[in-house]
Amino acid sequence: MSKFYIVATPIGNMGDITLRAIETLKSVDLILCEDTRETHKILEKYDINTSTISYHAQSKLAKVDKIFQLLEEGKNLALVSDAGTPGISDPGAMLVSKIKEKFFNLVVGVPSGTPTTKLREVQVIPIPGPSAVIAALSASGLPTHEFTFLGFLPHKKGRETLFKEIAGAKRTMVFYESPHRILKTLESLVKFCPNKKVCVARELTKIYEEFKTGLPNEILDFLIKNPDKQRGEFTVIIS
Numbered sequence: 001m002s003k004f005y006i007v008a009t010p011i012g013n014m015g016d017i018t019l020r021a022i023e024t025l026k027s028v029d030l031i032l033c034e035d036t037r038e039t040h041k042i043l044e045k046y047d048i049n050t051s052t053i054s055y056h057a058q059s060k061l062a063k064v065d066k067i068f069q070l071l072e073e074g075k076n077l078a079l080v081s082d083a084g085t086p087g088i089s090d091p092g093a094m095l096v097s098k099i100k101e102k103f104f105n106l107v108v109g110v111p112s113g114t115p116t117t118k119l120r121e122v123q124v125i126p127i128p129g130p131s132a133v134i135a136a137l138s139a140s141g142l143p144t145h146e147f148t149f150l151g152f153l154p155h156k157k158g159r160e161t162l163f164k165e166i167a168g169a170k171r172t173m174v175f176y177e178s179p180h181r182i183l184k185t186l187e188s189l190v191k192f193c194p195n196k197k198v199c200v201a202r203e204l205t206k207i208y209e210e211f212k213t214g215l216p217n218e219i220l221d222f223l224i225k226n227p228d229k230q231r232g233e234f235t236v237i238i239s
């Protein structure tokens with residue numbers, strides 16, 4: 001049986017990798033990377049000599065066919081993204097779905113009893129580890145017993161509706177944001193949910209890691225007064 005591992009890698013601090021992730025990356029036949037140059041930094045640090053190929057959001061169907069072929073040949077593969085858990089706002093979710101569709105025929109919408117050709121079995125195995133959404137929630141101090149993860153917010157269509165949804169939400173809401181949109185997003189939070197508590201988690205696990213909690217206008221003022229704090233990677237939590 002071929003194995004297809006989904007391997008989480010650090011979101012900043014290179015020490016945040018599990019022993020199992022290292023063992024898996026060493027043992028597989030091939031590592032599929034979002035960006036091979038990024039992944040090579042980790043591979044070099046942990047003395048991992050496994051071959052790599054790229055697999056990213058723009059990868060063509062031919063690449064997926066190549067991956068199918070390798071699995072059919074009995075090869076074990078690992079999928080990594082540039083940072084964190086593959087498939088969480090990162091390439092990979094679609095590939096896992098396609099693998100399950102091809103090798104398991106378990107996808108919703110396929111009528112039961114549909115004749116299938118028996119293919120080699122492929123086991124999809126998660127190797128859990130860092131993910132910015134969980135790291136941010138865990139140290140935010142905001143309620144974590146129930147939350148909704150929104151990934152990246154849409155830039156245009158559906159954006160206002162989503163902010164209205166956030167304003168009316170009973171659960172904690174979490175999303176990813178880029179440095180060049182963080183002010184715009186906070187302005188929208190000031191407009192749509194001025195009384196909600198916001199926690200902005202910046203540069204998690206890195207030297208300039210910072211959590212800032214307050215009302216949307218307080219966080220916006222803070223970032224405007226401190227332009228250097230507008231840089232880096234952001235995860236935003238609202239409660």
Ligand code: SAM
Nearest residue numbers: 084085088090131132176177203204233234235
């Ligand atoms: N798959 C990744 C994960 O599991 O966390 C997320 C990938 S997504 C393309 C990248 C976004 O995650 C960044 O734009 C940022 O919003 C968030 N992120 C990633 N690393 C972060 C960090 N160190 N601190 C805060 N947010 C981070």
